Amino acid sequence: MPTLHWIGKDKVVNHHHDVPFHILDKKYSFPTDLSGFENLTGLNKIIHGDNLLALKALLPEYEGKIKCIYIDPPYNTGNENWVYNDNVNHPQIKKWLGQVVGREAEDLTRHDKWLCMMYPRLKLLHKLLADDGAIFISIDDNEVSHLRLIMDEVFGSGNFRNHIIIKRGTKSVQAQFDSIDKLGIACEHLVCYSKNISYKLPQFYFDLEEAKEGTWNNHWRGTDRPTMRYEIFGITPEEGQWRWGKQRSEIAIENYKKCENDIKNKNRVVNQKNIDDWYLLNAIEKEIDLLRLSKNNKPEHYIAPTDKKFGHNLWTDLMVNGTSEYNKYSEIKFDNPKNSKIIERIFKWVGGKSDIILDSFAGSGTTAHAVINLNKADGGNRKFILVEMEDYAENITAERVRRVGGEFDFYELGLPLFEEDGNLNEKVPTEKIREYIYFMETKALPNMGEAGYFLGKHSETAYYFYYEKESQTNLDYDFLSTIKIKAEQYVIYADNCLLTKAYMLEKHIIFKKIPRDISKL
Numbered sequence: 001m002p003t004l005h006w007i008g009k010d011k012v013v014n015h016h017h018d019v020p021f022h023i024l025d026k027k028y029s030f031p032t033d034l035s036g037f038e039n040l041t042g043l044n045k046i047i048h049g050d051n052l053l054a055l056k057a058l059l060p061e062y063e064g065k066i067k068c069i070y071i072d073p074p075y076n077t078g079n080e081n082w083v084y085n086d087n088v089n090h091p092q093i094k095k096w097l098g099q100v101v102g103r104e105a106e107d108l109t110r111h112d113k114w115l116c117m118m119y120p121r122l123k124l125l126h127k128l129l130a131d132d133g134a135i136f137i138s139i140d141d142n143e144v145s146h147l148r149l150i151m152d153e154v155f156g157s158g159n160f161r162n163h164i165i166i167k168r169g170t171k172s173v174q175a176q177f178d179s180i181d182k183l184g185i186a187c188e189h190l191v192c193y194s195k196n197i198s199y200k201l202p203q204f205y206f207d208l209e210e211a212k213e214g215t216w217n218n219h220w221r222g223t224d225r226p227t228m229r230y231e232i233f234g235i236t237p238e239e240g241q242w243r244w245g246k247q248r249s250e251i252a253i254e255n256y257k258k259c260e261n262d263i264k265n266k267n268r269v270v271n272q273k274n275i276d277d278w279y280l281l282n283a284i285e286k287e288i289d290l291l292r293l294s295k296n297n298k299p300e301h302y303i304a305p306t307d308k309k310f311g312h313n314l315w316t317d318l319m320v321n322g323t324s325e326y327n328k329y330s331e332i333k334f335d336n337p338k339n340s341k342i343i344e345r346i347f348k349w350v351g352g353k354s355d356i357i358l359d360s361f362a363g364s365g366t367t368a369h370a371v372i373n374l375n376k377a378d379g380g381n382r383k384f385i386l387v388e389m390e391d392y393a394e395n396i397t398a399e400r401v402r403r404v405g406g407e408f409d410f411y412e413l414g415l416p417l418f419e420e421d422g423n424l425n426e427k428v429p430t431e432k433i434r435e436y437i438y439f440m441e442t443k444a445l446p447n448m449g450e451a452g453y454f455l456g457k458h459s460e461t462a463y464y465f466y467y468e469k470e471s472q473t474n475l476d477y478d479f480l481s482t483i484k485i486k487a488e489q490y491v492i493y494a495d496n497c498l499l500t501k502a503y504m505l506e507k508h509i510i511f512k513k514i515p516r517d518i519s520k521l
């Protein structure tokens with residue numbers, strides 16, 4: 001498979017493993033914080049912070065659970081006047097590049113920088129995506145070819161699904177010149193990859209603005225199949241064929257007779273409108289066929305009325321830009337918010353009604369708006385997780401979600417779980433470390449009410465975190481005598497173990513050392 005190389009690549013390909021694990025620090029809930037403590041049950045989240053750290057922090061709870069990811073990363077146009085950092089020159093990203101890529105970072109072109117920024121984030125997004133999930137990425141000509149190549153690398157080229165074209169407004173400045181550098185750009189791209197090659201996308205239809213009434217199609221066609229030449233309505237074709245096999249045609253003729261009789265029995269005229277009404281009432285679910293003789297004595301079969309049209313990758317019925325919609329909900333300028341209809345179309349197409357949807361380049365929060373719109377329209381219960389690095393995460397992103405009626409918890413990136421020397425960060429509340437360990441061990445959330453060193457019981461294993469900030473803890477007979485929970489196996493974290501191997505084997509006790517075995521989780 002062809003692969004892309006750029007300056008700094010070797011430093012970032014495995015960087016996602018080294019990204020420190022930070023806790024997420026809940027600041028408030030909207031509408032109000034009734035519970036008083038962290039709600040871990042998967043409510044909507046808006047996280048303020050660099051998505052590299054935020055995505056890593058989401059891993060314990062959400063690895064493999066996100067059904068649909070939509071991201072709209074910086075396009076890297078080189079235009080620094082945008083509200084957000086379009087060309088990866090944000091001080092935080094620059095600092096990060098300096099640390100990760102080192103001195104080489106000084107020589108990077110803007111494309112190298114963009115790739116260094118994107119690669120580890122895509123790796124983490126890949127981990128978060130469910131096996132039956134899909135990721136959609138908005139991008140324009142500046143980075144689309146690079147993006148496709150690194151997506152092939154991170155997600156696998158076999159998981160490439162579509163490159164969708166969306167319309168964007170064109171500028172007519174070029175009209176004054178006789179010769180031009182290139183054609184005006186009238187489209188952007190939406191690139192879609194799945195997590196698994198075996199994943200099947202649901203069928204996709206465009207909604208028609210106006211429903212089309214039923215029509216009739218000639219039942220004969222020219223392809224030569226003698227076995228499909230049989231008698232209906234006293235006609236047997238001498239060449240060509242009927243569209244369907246004999247049995248299907250005969251059933252369709254009976255269906256039409258029934259349809260006609262039903263309409264006549266209601267003292268109605270057999271016209272197209274009444275046939276359509278009959279079909280929508282009686283046959284749409286079963287998708288039955290109808291076949292009749294036309295006024296010109298030619299057999300014809302029915303094409304049902306529809307408000308949908310078979311879809312494809314040209315989504316030029318949608319404009320990329322969603323400024324007018326955004327302006328309804330904010331007085332603060334935000335350049336180039338996306339049209340929420342694009343994002344609604346994606347989620348309606350690929351997702352279920354209770355999916356968790358992630359956008360780690362949230363901007364003005366269009367993804368949350370789309371989720372809220374869609375839930376209102378179809379009664380769904382989709383959840384969103386947004387990450388935004390800029391300080392406007394509060395007064396633009398969260399504010400828009402508030403104004404469109406969304407509920408969410410707002411988080412800041414909290415402290416790292418480990419110090420640089422590998423020890424547990426003593427400033428992190430013990431409760432957070434307990435949650436982390438229990439979740440990483442069991443993929444379940446600890447019982448908030450559990451006191452002392454007991455974390456919880458899962459699949460007949462009892463978990464203990466014997467930890468004191470100020471002193472060393474020893475797993476010994478004294479500690480064991482405090483254990484009241486009956487389980488088939490015990491996993492106990494402590495600083496040291498004073499029990500013999502034979503005793504632990506006999507009592508089904510597994511010792512895990514703090515912090516070594518936590519950092520391995």
Ligand SMILES: C[S@@+](CC[C@H](N)C(=O)[O-])C[C@H]1O[C@@H](n2cnc3c(N)ncnc32)[C@H](O)[C@@H]1O
Binds near residue numbers: 050051361364365388
């Ligand atoms: C193109 S905008 C997204 C616009 C959004 N789709 C909308 O409709 O409003 C990209 C956003 O990603 C944010 N961003 C860039 N790098 C980031 C990072 N490392 N972590 C989190 N957010 C980041 C930018 O601040 C910007 O708001």
